[in-house]
Amino acid sequence: MSLPLSSYRIWITRPAAQAGYLSESIVKKGAEVYTLPLLSISPATDQSELNDALSRLVQFDLAVFISPSALNAVFAKLNSPWPKDLPIAVVGPGSAKRAAELGAKRIICPPTQFDGEGLLQELGAQTGKKIVLFRGNGGRDILPAGLSAAGASVTVVTAYQRSAPTLDVSEIEYQLQRGCDGIVISSSEAAQHLFNWAGGETRLKLQCALYFVPHHRIAEALQANGANHIVQTEAGDDGITQSICRYFAPVLSPKE
Incomplete structure (x- = not known):
């Protein structure tokens, strides 16, 4: 029996450090994978914010992590175990999985709506709570603003730096061929980087491509750049893989 993604070639655009599990999952379903990181992740330019927050973790009631990259950046800098009484809140299953891999025991994650709005709903009132929020440079303000509105005192920390990668037009053309x-595409920022870079015939080809995205905001970013063949997937790496398999599953003819 052939695998569900046999003969298909799927591009994965996650940052290099986050692409492994998803790539392996899709390869196991029979696809060939090409990795094209559309975000570069590096340490925060100024480490003072992060160092200060880590030195007083025990003073906080909750730590919020925007992404797996935020978790990686923070846990790489820890000089002692994570405080056992400090719960970790994340926006989606990918971050929840990474937090568990790093040894976190108390993890809060929305059950269905995997974004900042979903996490705010899950957390509810935070009156008098001290919350530290770890994110990349220039992140959305929905969570800091929402947590403050819920009564919390919020410390926002830039834990890592996101930047646009350098893309090679000849390499992309070769891979398209x-x-x-x-x-x-796993983030609106990655979608924007792709189309900021692509021009001419390459842009037209990318506008005609099929995209798999786990959130409607990413679909909106693609549509704003002229791409319209978009499938919204389930969240998390396993959900993305299952959604891709369902999309390409052959239609069985009814029995005569």
């Missing part, structure tokens, strides 16, 4: 049956 080799085949592109679908492109997984």
Whole structure:
């Protein structure tokens, strides 16, 4: 029996350090994977904010992490175990999985709506709470503003730096010629980087490509750049893989 993604070629655009599990999952379903990181992740330019927050973790009632990259950046700098009484809140299953891998025991994650709004709803009132929020440079303000409105005192920390990668037009053209049956885009920023870079015939080809995205905001960013062949997937790496498999599953003819 052939695997559900046999003969398909899927592009994964996650940052390099976050692409492994999803790539392996899709390869196990039979696809060929091409990795094209559309975000570069590096340490925060100024480490003083992060160092200060880590020196007084025990003073906080809750730590919020925007992404797996935020978790990686913070846990890489820890000089002692994570405080056992300090719960970790995340916006989606990918971050929840990474937090568990790093040894976190108390993890809060929305059950269905995997974004800042979903986490705010899950957390509810935070009157008098001290919350530290770890994110990349220039993140959305929905969570800090929402937590403050819920009564918390919020310390926002830039834990890592996001930047646009340097893309090679000849390499992308070569990969398009080799085949592109679908492109997984995991953030609106990554979608914007792709189309900020692409011009001419390459841009037209990318506008005609099929995209798999786990959130409607990413679909909106793609549509704003002229891409309209978009499938919204389930959240998390397993959900994305399952959604891609369902999309490409052959339609069985009814029995005569």
